[in-house]
Amino acid sequence: ETGVTQSPTHLIKTRGQQVTLRCSSQSGHNTVSWYQQALGQGPQFIFQYYREEENGRGNFPPRFSGLQFPNYSSELNVNALELDDSALYLCASSLFRTGSTDTQYFGPGTRLTVL
């Protein structure tokens, strides 16, 4: 069974640029959630995708957007990067079923530095 993978591991961008982060969900999972973890803080929920549609969003501006593909992999796009976007971005996958108590399994994260 393949776990959650994310790419790239690290990247450095400058203010105003755009970035795309990628996530491959665990085998058999159909839901992907993205979290932002600033240094010294707990992860903050950005949004979740289920069946290729956004299924819940946290308190993040519209310049944070995402996609989910038919194979359940996902992308997180951030436009007009700001210094405060520097963080570890975590992807988590899970299997959504009515009444399910399945949990979210996290990938290793992408460390984004904005200069």
Place this chain on the structure above:
Amino acid sequence: AQSVTQLGSHVSVSEGALVLLRCNYSSSVPPYLFWYVQYPNQGLQLLLKYTSAATLVKGINGFEAEFKKSETSFHLTKPSAHMSDAAEYFCAVSYTGANSKLTFGKGITLSVRP
């Protein structure tokens, strides 16, 4: 609004000593509760979860947690700390399902002294 409080940002114990990491949540409905561990430069690993079954939950690596509704708490314990337990620990809550939005606490850094 959902919230999770983890008291203290740093806990230090001696190897072999009891580990107790505290977590309180705000809720008027039964939540799903989780403890995750994060080692340096890694993602989050699930230690254990409470999903309205048994109130005493056993997890991996000898950790366990007890759900106490009257105290709105879900404290994490381990009878005997090991050097390899040194890491960041996060308590998280979800109110709409275990695979839904997780709200995390700020985390507690556990140090283990030889």
